[in-house]
Amino acid sequence: MAHLQPDQTGELSGIRPRRNNRRLELMRAAAHCFVAQGYAATTMREIAAAAGMQPGSIYYHFSSKLDLLTAVHEEGLRRITAATGAALDRVGGDAPPWERLEAAACAHMSALLEGDVFFTAVMRDLPDEDTPSRERVTALRDDYERIFSRLLADLGLPRDVDARTLRLMLMGAMNWAHGWYRKDGDTPDAIARKFIRYLRQSLSD
Amino acid sequence: MAHLQPDQTGELSGIRPRRNNRRLELMRAAAHCFVAQGYAATTMREIAAAAGMQPGSIYYHFSSKLDLLTAVHEEGLRRITAATGAALDRVGGDAPPWERLEAAACAHMSALLEGDVFFTAVMRDLPDEDTPSRERVTALRDDYERIFSRLLADLGLPRDVDARTLRLMLMGAMNWAHGWYRKDGDTPDAIARKFIRYLRQSLSD
DNA sequence: GTCTATACTTGGATAGAC
DNA sequence: GTCTATCCAAGTATAGAC
Numbered sequence: 001m002a003h004l005q006p007d008q009t010g011e012l013s014g015i016r017p018r019r020n021n022r023r024l025e026l027m028r029a030a031a032h033c034f035v036a037q038g039y040a041a042t043t044m045r046e047i048a049a050a051a052g053m054q055p056g057s058i059y060y061h062f063s064s065k066l067d068l069l070t071a072v073h074e075e076g077l078r079r080i081t082a083a084t085g086a087a088l089d090r091v092g093g094d095a096p097p098w099e100r101l102e103a104a105a106c107a108h109m110s111a112l113l114e115g116d117v118f119f120t121a122v123m124r125d126l127p128d129e130d131t132p133s134r135e136r137v138t139a140l141r142d143d144y145e146r147i148f149s150r151l152l153a154d155l156g157l158p159r160d161v162d163a164r165t166l167r168l169m170l171m172g173a174m175n176w177a178h179g180w181y182r183k184d185g186d187t188p189d190a191i192a193r194k195f196i197r198y199l200r201q202s203l204s205d
Numbered sequence: 206m207a208h209l210q211p212d213q214t215g216e217l218s219g220i221r222p223r224r225n226n227r228r229l230e231l232m233r234a235a236a237h238c239f240v241a242q243g244y245a246a247t248t249m250r251e252i253a254a255a256a257g258m259q260p261g262s263i264y265y266h267f268s269s270k271l272d273l274l275t276a277v278h279e280e281g282l283r284r285i286t287a288a289t290g291a292a293l294d295r296v297g298g299d300a301p302p303w304e305r306l307e308a309a310a311c312a313h314m315s316a317l318l319e320g321d322v323f324f325t326a327v328m329r330d331l332p333d334e335d336t337p338s339r340e341r342v343t344a345l346r347d348d349y350e351r352i353f354s355r356l357l358a359d360l361g362l363p364r365d366v367d368a369r370t371l372r373l374m375l376m377g378a379m380n381w382a383h384g385w386y387r388k389d390g391d392t393p394d395a396i397a398r399k400f401i402r403y404l405r406q407s408l409s410d
Numbered sequence: 411g412t413c414t415a416t417a418c419t420t421g422g423a424t425a426g427a428c
Numbered sequence: 429g430t431c432t433a434t435c436c437a438a439g440t441a442t443a444g445a446c
Contacts, residue, residue, distance in 0.1 A: 022429075038330065040245035044422060057430050059423065125243065165391070165399050172381025173374040180373055194370050199403060227411075249440060262412050264441065 023061045026051045031072045031117040039069055039125050070133040073126075076118035077140035080111050083119075084147055097154040102196045104151055108174055109188035113181045123175045145171070170195065228266045231256045236277045236322040244274055244330050275338040278331075281323035282345035285316050288324075289352055302359040307401045309356055313379055314393035318386045328380045350376070375400065 029051035033042040044065055048055040062068040087107035091100055111119040122141075127134055148171065152163045173195055177188075186194070234256035238247040249270055253260040267273040292312035296305055316324040327346075332339055353376065357368045378400055386393070 037333070038243065038245055040243055043420080045420090053429095054431055055422085056424075056432075056434095060429055063423095065422070128242070161403065162399060165396065166403055168382065168385055169378040169400055169403060172379070172384075173377040176377025176381055177373065179377075186370070191370065194367060195374055198366065198371055198374060201406065248438080250438090258411095259413055260440085261414075261416095261442075265411060268441095270440070 020061075022051075022053075026053075026058065026061055027068070027072050027075060028117060030068050031076070031121040034069065034072065034121045035117055035124050039127070066127065066131060067133070069127050070131070070137060072118060072121050073137045074140060076116075076120075076122035077137065077144055079116060080108065080119045080122070081140070081144045081147070083107050083111050083115070084144070088147075097151065097156070098196065098200055101148075101151045101155065102193060104147060105170070105174065105192040105196055106189045109177065109192040112174065112178055113188040113191075120178060123178060166199070170199065225266075227256075227258075231258075231263060231266055232273070232277050232280060233322060235273050236281070236326040239274065239277060239326045240322055240329050244270075244332070271332065271336060272338070274332055275336070275342060277323060277326050278342045279345060281321075281325075281327035282342065282349055284321060285313065285324045285327070286345070286349045286352070288312050288316050288320070289349070293352075302356065302361070303401065303405055306353075306356045306360065307398060309352060310375070310379065310397040310401055311394045314382065314397040317379065317383055318393040318396075325383060328383060371404070375404065 026047070030042070030047045033046050033050055036042075044058055045055045047068070048058055051058075058068070062071065084104050084107040087103045088100060091103040095103075112123060113120075127137065145167070148167050149163070152167050157163055157166070174192070177191060181188070181191070231252070235247070235252045238251050238255055241247075249263055250260045252273070253263055256263075263273070267276065289309050289312040292308045293305060296308040300308075317328060318325075332342065350372070353372050354368070357372050362368060362371070379397070382393075382396060386396070391399070
């Protein structure tokens, strides 16, 4: 009871930030590889090299490659949920609904395109192998998407607008951007604001 | 000269539809595997089994796994370009621009979600390995995307709308749909029409 | 054109020293 | 907690018969 729930990474919660230090480095190295080449194409040797350790050493921290992928996804989803929530807190609960949606979209795009690799890894390839751990990841995904569901519900959309399809449309547009985003073009925020603007006028009544 | 350009698949052009018959079956089997699991996770043995042949037999038709992927992508891009072009012909060159865009979006979504697997394989994972063949695939991709660029240019958008970002937004929304589409929900056409509608009013000036 | 058989390489994972 | 060494399975690709 004294320690609450010891966080798996020791980073988000701020509790015990130094313990299991290499575990998080390992996850970050893996996330980089997964983003660059995809999960299946990434080898444990590559991950080990990226983390500056020997392949065998990975298995002290993770029981399998799939276990490592799961950890990366959980971390990524936890972070993106926290980042978007923080952005919403910053803009305030009584800000206009479209402004709140824009804030969330900006947070999502910044995280996906310029933030930590954990976010990006989540969107690159979801673990399609049927594993017990997949349920947890799916649950976290659902939690995150619910943020956007609520924001859309608050817009007071016209009755002939299907909020679910609209949400999937927006999320698809955002997530696909990691395939074409270039650092010398629009910033993630600018892209997000354009997306919202292109939807806004037609639907705000 | 008599045969014009002998088509690589013998299917699209209508010339010599029976020759190299198994080659196309093989490509289709491979496309199925690539869509289901991704390129890297797919093995030559699986492809062979799906095509009803022995692993070694593949190499009579294709020199490598990457060669097979390239062929699948080229075929998919050739087909989606043809299908979208045909849909535009059907709706007519002097139809209203938004109607033409809708027709193209419907063709794209139908192809991606319910059409031949070749289309879908193209969107699942692009060949990121640097290979000479990648240039050809990229060129075909560019050709296809140019169709949408032209359609958007014809809309006569307000000056403060960035046509490129709008195109990428729409393409992202569409391509991401293959991750959430269910046969018991909206049809591909219905989804495409919603997407277009949610963009239309705000932007038609 | 397809098969069988197999060469050769790479990958995930383990064992045990330190 | 990390390393070295290694096992074993699985992968791509080839050779040659039919």
